[in-house]
Amino acid sequence: MTQVPSYDPAAVEARWQERWAREHANEPDLDRPERPFYNLMMFPYPSAEGLHVGNMFAFTGADIYGRFKRLSGHTVFEPIGFDAFGIHSENYALSIGTHPGKLIPQNIDTFRRQLRQFGGMFDWRHELSTTDPRYYKWTQWIFLQLFKAGLAFRKKGAVNWCPKDMSVVANEQVINGYCERHPDTKVELRYLEQWFFAISKYAERLLENLDWLDWSDSTRTLQRNWIGRSEGAELVIETPAGLKLTIFTTRPDTVFGATALVLAPEHPLVDQLTAQEQRRAVNAYRRDAQRMDLVSRKIAADKTKTGVFLGSYARNPATGEAIPIWIADYVLMDYGTGAIMIVPAHDKRDFEFATQFKLPIREVIRSDQLLPSETENGVLMNSGEFDGLPCRDAKRRIVAWLAAKGLAAPKVQYRLHDWCISRQRYWGPPIPIIYCDHCGPVGVPEKDLPVELPFIEDFRPDASGVSPLARHKEWYFVKCPQCGAQGRRETDVSDTFLDSAWYYIRYPSTECDDRPWDPKRTTTWLPVTSYIGGNEHAVLHLLYSRFITMVLQELGHVAFEEPFPKFRAHGLIIKDGAKMSKSRGNVVIPDAYIQKWGADTFRMYLMFLGPFQEGGDFRDEGITGIRRFLDKVWQLAQGAALTPGASPGLPPTVERKLHQTIKKVTVDTEGLDYNTAIAAMMEYINLVREQGVGSRPAVEPLLLLLAPYAPHVTEELWAALGHGQSIFRERWPAFDERLAAAGEVEVVVQVNGKVRGRVNVNRGATEAEVVALAMQEESVKKFVDGKPVRKTIYVPDRVLNLVI
C-alpha cells in the first residue's frame, strides 16, 4: 500500500489562500450574477487587540452559509469592511498616546491578515472603511438628505453626558445609567443643543414591519420592547384658574380613582401652578432634581418616593373633584407629557406615593386579587354610570365620554426617543453644517462634500462640551454657502452608528465616486439576502439601519423599505461562564489556535461547540475531535486518490447512509444547525471506515458537503482526486429520498407504553403484520401474559403500542 502524504494544515491553507487571491476566486461579477445572493455579516470594529473568537464564530457561521449558497448555484457576494470611526478607537489611541489616524490603518492590516487566514470567502475588491473620505462623503450626504427633509433637527434637551468620553452619548449607549464603554462611569444629565434624527416618527412602521420580517424571534422581541408601544389616552385636566394640562395614561378606566396630579419637576407649567406659600419648597425640590443625574433618578426606583405639593388643585375630569397637584421625580419629563394622574389603588408606584404623603386611595376596580390591584380583568366600581363594566370596555367608553367633552383623546405612546447623533469628539465624520448669523444652520452644498476631517494632533476632548475641532480656526471659520457672510462650521461629528447604518448599501458600489451607490447594482443586490450578526446590535445598529433605509426609500433614493428581510442572530461565545471582555481578561485570540490546528479545524470546532444560534462556552478540549475527523477525511480521500481504475458501486448500507447524510447536512446547513450537520458527517465517515469503503463515490460527495465548513482541506483533496477546477465551482450533491429510506426498519413494540421488544419489518408494513410479528416475541408475550389486547396504536415504521 502506498503511503499517503500527511495532512499539514498550514501548508494546505497557505496554498489555497494564495490561489484564491491570485485567481480572484471570490470576486463575482456583480453586473452579471446568476441568482444573486448577498451574504452579509456585521463588519467589525478594528480594535487593537485584533479579531477575537467571538468575531471568528460569527464570521465562520456566516461564511459557511455563503459557501453553501454558492455551491447551491448562487452568485454569492460576501463583502467585508471596517467600522473604524468612533469613540472606541479614539479612546484607545489616547490611552497609548498615538493618533487614531495612525492606529486604525495598522489595526485594519491586522484584521485583513486574520480575515484571510480563517478562510472567509470575502470579495476584497469591495472592502470599505467608514473612515475613508470616499465613504464618509456619503455618510454626510445622508445627513444632508435628512436635514433637507426636516428629519434632522437641533433640539436643546436633557442628554446623557459621559464624563470619561467627554461627550454626549445616545440613550442606546447608556446601560443602567452607566456609560456603555465605561461601566464604572455614571452618565450625567446635561442640557445641550444637539442634532437629532426623527426616528420616533417612524416608530409605528418600525414596529409593524417586524411582523413580516424573517428575523430571529429574539431580535424582534428586543426591538419591540425597545420601541415600547403603549396604547392609552391623553386626558385634559383643568385647573380652577383655567389652565389646561395634558396627561397620558394607559388606564383611562381608572380615572375615577385619580386622587392627585403629579408633574415631572422640569415640567414647564410648574411655575404657574405653584402657590406663593409653596414657592420656596418647590424651587428647592426642583434644584435637587436637576442636580441629580439620570442614574440616581433611575436607581431611586426602589427608594422612598419624594415630592412636593404645589399648593394648587386641578379637577378630576371624571368626577370634577379638586385633586392636589404635586411634582415628583418619579415622573419623567421625557416620556408621555411629563405629567400623570395618580391612581393609588391600582398602581404600585402611585400607591407608594400616596401612602408616603397620605393622599386618598380610592378603589375603582373590583377583582378577586388582593389590593392594591393592577388588574385589567376586574369590573369597575365607584365610577358612576360605568360601574359594573369590565375594564376593557370601560377604557373605550370612558375615553369616548370624556372626548365628547373635549377632555380626552385616544393616544399611542412610544418609548423610543429621537436619535441624538451629535458627538463632541474628533474621530468621526464632521456634521456637514455651517452656522451663519443671518441664515441659521445651513447644509454644506453637496458639491463641497466631503467635509474632510482635518488631521490635528491635539484631538483630545475636553469637558467644555465643544468638540476639539473648534480649536482650529482655519477649519472652523468658513463662508456661509447661502449669503457669503462669515460662518462657522459645526464642530461635532456624527455618531458611529450613522456610519454603520448604510454600509451594506455601499458595498456593491464601492467603485462609485459621483454617487453614494450605483442604481443598477443596488437594484440587483439589495435588499440584503441574508444577514447574520449578534443580538448586541438588536436595538442599535439594526434599528438605525432600518430607519435610515425607510427614510432613503421615502426620499426616493432606494426602492426598498427594509434593508434586511432575513436576519439571524448568532449566539454568544462565552469563556468560563462569562462574557468575554478585556476587563475580565478572558478574551480568546484565535491566532494561536489557527496556527496550532489550522483554520479548517478551528472553524469546525467553533461550529461544533454548540448550536450556532445559541452560542456556547469556549473551551479547547474538544478541538482534537474535529482534527481527528479531518484526519480521517484526509486519509480516506488520499487513499481513494491513490486507488487507480474504476470505482465499484457502494454497498446498500453505505449508499443509504450517504443519502441520509446529504439530506441531513443540506437541511441543517440551510437552518444554520451546523453542529448537527457536522455530527452527521462524522457518523457517515465512521460507517464508511467501518465498512472499508474508501472509494470515490463514497468520498467525493462527503468532500462537497464538507467544503463550506473546511474550505481549504476540501479544495486540496478535491484537487488530489484529479479535479481541475475549484471545489466551489462544483454543485452541492442531491439526495434521493427513496435511497435515503431504509428497506427494512426496526419497529419498537411497547406494552402499555413501555418498550418491551423490537421487530424488523419491511418499510410500509401494515399494522396487522406488525402486530402478528410482535405477538410472537417472547419478551412481548411475557408482558401481554395472555390478557386481551384492548387497543393497539401503530405509528408506521416507528412504534407499536399494545394496550392491555
Place this chain on the structure above:
RNA sequence: GCCGGGGUGGCGAAAUGGUAGACGCAGCGGACUUAAAAUCCGCUGGGGAGAAAUCCCCAUGGAGGUUCGAGUCCUCCCCUCGGCACCA
C-alpha cells in the same frame, strides 16, 4: 417588577408527542511500541438479577395534569442567562 432564552451523563450536546443521551470530549480496558505520543479495537447515565447471552427498575430542575405514550403539551414552583426598567 416586566419581556425573552435556558435547565438532559463527568463535560459540550442530540432527540417532527413515539427506543432519552446521536456526535464529540474526557475516562477505563486492550492492540501496536523498548517506552511514550499518535493510531486502531472495545467499554462507558444510575441501581439491581444472572456464569453468560440477557433481563428488570430508576432517570431529562421540582410538584401536579393531559395522553396508549411526555425531555417535548398544560398548570404551579425553583434556579440560571440576556434585555428593559419609577415608561404612567
